[in-house]
Amino acid sequence: MKQKPVEQVSALEIGPVRGIASVEQRAFGLPGVPALLLWFLLLAVAGGLFWVGQPLLGGLLLAVTFLVLVAGFFVVQPNQASVITLFGRYVGTERRNGFYWTNPFTTRKKLSLRIRNFSSQQLKVNDAGGSPIEIAAVVVWRVVDTARASFDVENYEEFVHIQAETALRHLASQYGYDDHQDHQFSLRGNPDEVAAALVTELGSRLEHAGVEILEARLSHLAYAPEIAGAMLQRQQAGAILAARQIIVQGAVGMVEMALAQLSERNIVELDEERKAQMVSNLLVVLTSERGTQPVVNAGSLY
Structure with a gap:
């Protein structure tokens, strides 16, 4: 059979x-x-x-x-x-x-039923984008079920430490270090949301040991040394680009306001060619990183 x-x-x-x-x-x-x-x-x-x-x-x-x-x-x-x-x-x-x-x-x-806390070791893991990062967390916990802590696990303190490290590794793989795309959580940009997710995961892992997680937050977060320099340049480039966008938006608004006031007050009438030249000069002055040297025209308008 x-x-x-x-x-x-x-x-x-x-x-x-x-x-x-x-x-x-x-x-x-x-x-x-x-x-x-x-x-x-x-x-x-x-x-x-x-x-x-x-x-x-x-x-x-x-x-x-x-x-x-x-x-x-x-x-x-x-x-x-x-x-x-x-x-x-x-x-x-x-x-x-x-x-x-x-x-x-x-x-x-x-x-003991007292509140305890411990700081995990710095772990080297890969984030959601595959970049190697260093991460650590501080976990605040206490025993709420003495029977489970005593009889359902071999050593509940060691169990808490190991499960905290496992949850931290899993959490780091779910989020990127930085928010390189819009409307996505990141480890650096959303610390409160990341902490809440860590508390939830730790709570589910440690429930069977009779342990309650009161708080868990990242205490260390950094790129791994081998890519830290390249990522720093990337962050600097992003900051420069964001600043340039703000400068250009402000310069365009100021040029638009200047042309509108010249037209409303009938100070001078400019044709399209002169308007384009004025816009070009104002944008150069407003967006330049260095002080510009003005050229005074002592002759006629044209």
Whole structure:
């Protein structure tokens, strides 16, 4: 009988298996002060048994009190959580600050909920146009799901760093360094839009690790050294061209205004040839990079 071929699926297509992702839940915890008072009471009872001549019963009660109850006390600092497991099974997370008591047979692992940030290394990648560039980013993040951060990834801090580098490389390949075409985003020209896209991509990548991205912005952006000189000349040429366009537009407007005022005030009547000569002279004066030398005509108009 012909066997059905096994369909091969890549790891990227599979993604996280639904139903296996951990979900944070509140752990069982009693206020630590009443539990401590109960512990002292049991110690007093054990001492009383010793006093009345019941050393065996008092010693047993003392041992149970010391070994069992004391091991259940723990402290949760501000912006800190305690992830609690019982014999390898996750039973909950305590986020409330203070002094608490829980099942003494559980294992408790502290996890910081503080806001953190890190600066990625300068990566050498190609932008959307294929130009080699250097890019780096600053990422601000925090843990929002302690269960996923503890059990769904091996090391959530290392996971954040690696995924940030991967997202930054992917982002750089989606945009050009400069906006050489109209109505297109660029890494240099649209920093807010690029930052928002980076936050969105990082958020989707780190959601399964229980991490929230608060902010991500480019901290370094430059052409690679091998093309930096050529790209600088290109930028200078573009700036010069843009300045020339503004100068020419202004000069044409000034010439048009001068001809209109001469005509309205009847100062002088010029034929088409003289108008063309006047326009040429004014444009030379207005668009020249250096100061022009005027020539005074002391004779007739023609």
